[in-house]
């Protein structure tokens with residue numbers, strides 16, 4: 303579909319199988335005789351042909367290019383007769399009828415002669431050369447010299463890196479007085495990463511790892527313009543080699559992607575319509591049937607008639623993933639707890655084929671307006687838009703088959719889109735986000751029906767906003783982590799620094815700009831086992847378990863190395879993932895309500911006076927008519 307760019311450059315791979323098998327052509331002697339140049343030959347060709355004749359007759363010598371000489375002198379080649387064959391073939395081409403062939407082989411030769419700076423024949427050739435040929439030779443020579451120099455420098459650098467010395471405090475102070483020299487910073491970053499990757503061998507006597515890490519952190523902050531806190535957080539999250547890739551990826555925008563709105567069109571038809579408008583596109587990948595990647599366009603992609611008609615939405619590739627993990631079904635009752643501007647809500651509606659009931663909530667009324675606009679444009683008719691604080695939702699409406707919590711977050715996965723995060727986020731922000739996320743995830747679980755699914759996602763790469771939050775939910779509610787069903791993505795971290803999370807958080811998925819060429823994202827899927835709340839939930843500390851011994855090897859995932867920092871009786875929740883019931887107590891504040899997947903509009907009706915809601919297409923009374 304579309305105009306596919308052929309990114310794989312095809313390089314000729316030498317003679318084919320048949321050609322290799324064939325012996326060089328052997329001609330009868332009379333045909334090998336040198337012919338007089340034909341009348342049609344040009345002046346230069348005639349000169350060359352005359353020279354060749356002289357060489358053959360022994361009245362002149364002919365210089366061979368350095369490489370070819372080497373090949374000719376190579377005994378092993380001689381013994382196989384290959385060089386003779388080459389010579390013979392060359393001679394045949396040179397003397398043959400084809401002027402082009404002759405010219406070609408001649409053109410190749412003087413270049414090497416010139417390289418050797420020889421006189422004689424080559425100087426004659428020089429005289430014959432066109433200015434462009436001379437220029438080309440000079441450029442080749444210059445390039446060769448540069449390459450040689452580069453190689454020498456590389457060797458020198460390698461030798462230097464083995465005994466790389468960190469700058470002294472005085473040198474650093476001096477440096478700080480001047481504007482940053484990016485070239486120096488870049489090479490020092492490279493050097494320090496090199497030392498850290500082979501520390502015992504490359505370290506400077508008397509220097510600790512922390513000295514190098516501090517220097518690296520300072521340099522990375524300056525080079526990539528991050529604040530110290532965030533750089534530290536990233537250094538804890540990624541191995542060093544990967545860290546640089548991640549930071550580099552944050553400097554370039556991700557590909558523009560759109561999602562076909564299957565409520566209105568098919569991807570094939572949309573692609574054709576956009577191609578007709580001069581949009582160069584491709585399917586996003588095998589993992590999505592609705593995504594298209596836009597390489598370039600002659601028209602603004604956010605203002606085409608197809609866009610205005612709601613045939614697609616501009617949406618980052620990673621934003622498809624939480625909805626795919628949620629896998630909403632036709633007729634479901636679904637809650638999108640923080641929905642604005644509605645990209646994922648509209649995707650959910652499309653998968654539900656506008657059936658069932660979809661509640662799109664966002665605490666920010668201004669942002670909720672964008673949800674209204676998008677849902678109208680995209681033809682969503684099964685949705686209600688609400689503007690509540692997600693934390694209060696369980697008191698109003700429960701029994702959802704599926705709940706999406708695309709949580710408010712620090713945005714550390716989308717720095718290429720919003721580079722202000724590089725300097726604006728500090729530890730307080732992350733703590734605040736994490737705290738809110740923990741409250742919202744519990745609310746999301748409470749809203750879900752028994753057996754229902756909750757997808758938790760963020761566009762952050764920080765553990766505190768991801769695995770930590772999921773681990774917290776596992777301790778506080780009777781849920782288990784299940785497979786997201788997504789085909790790709792890195793596993794969630796079951797451990798981080800000294801912290802140990804429930805091993806099942808591994809089932810969650812991490813997506814990175816440097817590995818997946820999409821925004822950094824985290825997706826976890828939970829299944830609610832029951833409405834019961836672990837009896838110890840209130841006593842459980844919010845902090846995840848800490849490892850006993852920080853020297854434990856990173857690979858040691860044994861149960862021994864885990865110390866669950868729970869108080870007495872906390873075993874209950876450990877069994878969540880084995881599907882057994884933990885010690886439980888009924889939540890007093892929560893009135894249970896089994897809905898079997900059908901919306902209980904009574905709740906909404908009761909609170910209608912307070913609800914700032916909008917209904918699209920269908921009235922709120924009674925369950926939606928389902929289109930199957």
Ligand SMILES: C[S@@+](CC[C@H](N)C(=O)[O-])C[C@H]1O[C@@H](n2cnc3c(N)ncnc32)[C@H](O)[C@@H]1O
Pocket residue numbers: 621639640641642643644645646647663664665666669690691692693708709710711
């Ligand atoms: C990551 S955005 C959601 C993006 C949306 N899911 C989409 O795909 O278009 C997070 C949203 O959470 C909303 N939010 C923040 N605090 C909230 C709360 N306490 N309850 C509900 N929504 C909240 C923000 O207004 C913001 O729109």
